Amino acid sequence: xxxxxVTSYFTVDTDYSLVCHKYLMPTVQKLxxxxxxxxxxxxxxxQKNTAYKPEFLGAMMEKHTENIVFLDVDAEIMYxxxxxxxxxxxxxxxxxxxxxxxxxxxxxxxxxxxx
Numbered sequence: 001x002x003x004x005x006v007t008s009y010f011t012v013d014t015d016y017s018l019v020c021h022k023y024l025m026p027t028v029q030k031l032x033x034x035x036x037x038x039x040x041x042x043x044x045x046x047q048k049n050t051a052y053k054p055e056f057l058g059a060m061m062e063k064h065t066e067n068i069v070f071l072d073v074d075a076e077i078m079y080x081x082x083x084x085x086x087x088x089x090x091x092x093x094x095x096x097x098x099x100x101x102x103x104x105x106x107x108x109x110x111x112x113x114x115x
Contacts, residue, residue: 020073
């Protein structure tokens with residue numbers, strides 16, 4: 001039933017670990033969604049940590065064959081997102097959804113990672 005995988009990351013030794021386990025992880029587990037939540041070391045600042053998203057998404061696309069849904073760790077999934085995510089095929093506010101499209105890897109190339 002899962003045509004996607006929920007992905008996210010948080011920096012170790014910060015409160016984001018607690019935030020992830022309070023919000024995102026319980027709803028992922030409650031709905032039985034496949035997830036890949038990574039712990040990363042700080043890159044030196046909040047701005048650099050958040051700027052890591054394109055690189056992280058590229059790594060997730062290489063690692064997984066499913067469509068990729070990126071959610072911040074403070075997100076909560078209120079219901080199984082069959083139509084709300086899969087049919088939109090777009091970027092929505094703070095949540096990023098990638099559908100596998102031939103040639104999309106060009107968008108994730110290093111020259112395009114400074115979004």
